[in-house]
Amino acid sequence: APGPAAKGKPRLLLMGQRRSGKSSISSVVFHKMPPNETLFLESTARIQKDSMHSFMDFQVWDFPGQVDFMDPSFDLDAIFGEIGALIWVIDAQDEYLEAINRLNNTILNLQPTYPNINIEVFIHKVDGLSDDYKLDIQRDIMQRIQDELSDHGVENAPINFHLTSIYNHSIFEAFSKVIQKLIPHLPTLEALLNDLCRSCRFEKAYLFDVLSKIYIATDPSPVDMPSYEICSDYIDVIVDVSEIYGWGRSPEYITSLEGEPWNTKIEDQVACKDAESAIVLTDMKRPIMLREVNKYLALVAVMREGSFERMPLVTLNVDTTVQGLAEVFEITKQKEARG
Numbered sequence: 001a002p003g004p005a006a007k008g009k010p011r012l013l014l015m016g017q018r019r020s021g022k023s024s025i026s027s028v029v030f031h032k033m034p035p036n037e038t039l040f041l042e043s044t045a046r047i048q049k050d051s052m053h054s055f056m057d058f059q060v061w062d063f064p065g066q067v068d069f070m071d072p073s074f075d076l077d078a079i080f081g082e083i084g085a086l087i088w089v090i091d092a093q094d095e096y097l098e099a100i101n102r103l104n105n106t107i108l109n110l111q112p113t114y115p116n117i118n119i120e121v122f123i124h125k126v127d128g129l130s131d132d133y134k135l136d137i138q139r140d141i142m143q144r145i146q147d148e149l150s151d152h153g154v155e156n157a158p159i160n161f162h163l164t165s166i167y168n169h170s171i172f173e174a175f176s177k178v179i180q181k182l183i184p185h186l187p188t189l190e191a192l193l194n195d196l197c198r199s200c201r202f203e204k205a206y207l208f209d210v211l212s213k214i215y216i217a218t219d220p221s222p223v224d225m226p227s228y229e230i231c232s233d234y235i236d237v238i239v240d241v242s243e244i245y246g247w248g249r250s251p252e253y254i255t256s257l258e259g260e261p262w263n264t265k266i267e268d269q270v271a272c273k274d275a276e277s278a279i280v281l282t283d284m285k286r287p288i289m290l291r292e293v294n295k296y297l298a299l300v301a302v303m304r305e306g307s308f309e310r311m312p313l314v315t316l317n318v319d320t321t322v323q324g325l326a327e328v329f330e331i332t333k334q335k336e337a338r339g
């Protein structure tokens with residue numbers, strides 16, 4: 001059975017029918033699997049707590065079979081008591097009536113006891129569908145759910161809809177939106193990022209969950225997909241590099257890997273212990289910078305052309321912002337610990 005959610009981490013539960021794409025979604029988003037390789041995933045029946053070094057707590061459940069709401073031994077509270085969002089995956093390329101029936105049943109069963117769980121419907125595998133068709137499907141699904149719920153007297157349940165695919169960034173974008181609703185002090189984080197953008201004349205700043213590359217906050221300027229994609233790819237590059245060269249390496253490892261003078265102990269180096277990096281991409285002309293915030297989070301910003309000359313000032317401002325961001329999370333943690 002799933003254990004309690006880790007303190008202070010938003011908890012997400014992923015449900016839906018067999019073959020709707022749940023394992024693929026969790027593999028692509030949380031385990032960096034290339035989308036094409038999901039074709040060979042075994043669809044396994046599971047209630048699984050995905051243990052991972054992420055800012056959120058994430059579990060994948062298969063439906064049907066496992067959740068029998070009528071079974072008295074089934075401890076609903078252990079499962080739904082602490083979750084922030086229930087993500088329901090519907091395969092848009094398949095017959096979806098059965099999936100909607102099950103979703104409606106689940107909502108009706110959960111509503112009386114857990115009215116505050118956000119229900120997030122991922123209308124999934126929409127790659128290859130025309131824009132018109134996507135919207136038709138979304139409208140149809142929304143209507144069917146709304147009709148059924150209001151027949152049972154449930155109005156205004158918190159249900160949101162997202163069109164997703166693992167073959168592009170829509171799945172990350174959807175997760176970002178889901179997660180942002182669960183972040184305490186989101187306005188404070190957004191204000192910090194907004195101030196940073198203004199003082200450094202950044203085009204855009206994101207606070208990313210490094211493992212999943214889901215952004216949990218950004219400044220209010222519109223998200224532009226190509227720059228978001230570059231920022232998230234950049235995280236991969238830096239993570240790969242810092243796994244090899246970054247902090248947290250044992251002295252033995254360093255000695256074995258490198259010669260003088262690089263194999264001096266970490267303590268002897270006068271360096272920032274957090275990963276920090278900036279790069280100028282030729283196709284974008286604008287520099288991108290990355291700065292680690294804590295174990296799970298990194299700040300990534302798209303700068304403007306020519307920003308490199310002002311790098312010392314930028315670094316100073318970034319340091320202050322990173323401190324502010326980290327403090328917000330410390331406050332949240334202390335509050336949770338006190339109960």
Ligand code: GDP
Nearest residue numbers: 018019020021022023024038039043125165166
């Ligand atoms: P699960 O049983 O819900 O865990 O479903 P799987 O993750 O095993 O996925 C079933 C099939 O759907 C696999 O062959 C995946 O490659 C495929 N799939 C998953 N996501 C997508 C998507 O976004 N688009 C397309 N076209 N296929 C997908």
